[in-house]
Amino acid sequence: ILDELEKVLDQVETELQRRNEETPENGHQPWLCGEFFSLADVSLAVTLHRLKFIGLARRSWGNGKRPNLEAYYDRVLKRQTFHKVLGHVNNILISAVLPTAFRVAKKRAPKVFGTTLLAGFLAGIAYFAFMCARKRFANLLLSIRGRQSYL
Secondary structure, eight states: OHHHHHHHHHHHHHHHHHHHHHSOSSSOOOBTTBSSOOHHHHHHHHHHHHHHHTTOHHHHTTTTTSHHHHHHHHHHHTOHHHHHHHTTTTOHIIIIIHHHHHHHHHHTHHHHHHHHHHHHHHHHHHHHHHHHHHHHHHHHHHHHHHHHHHO
């Protein structure tokens, strides 16, 4: 799979190089399919972001290996819309652990709710029994002390 990925990234690098050569020197670097950010750019940006997330960015395009792809990804990262949608994905807790935890909690919600309700009910009964026993014990001690003072 990584060999195929390398071939695809080579093709993207070649296309970005061609686009850069075709673009006049007006300061605007083109996106994958032209001047405007397209669905192809969205797809490539998400793919590159996931590759970075799993630690393959340096191997795939970092350290000058594919300079056009590296510059492209840097431009993608500067887009405000990108940060709104995928800016938090680099946090492994948010992107991997929490969705799984929510999915498990949702799937097991009736069991969790029932167990919590039962535990709360039993704790309430235990507290009530403790308070009754404490009151009886206190009354017993008072009655014993009262008898001792008359002896």
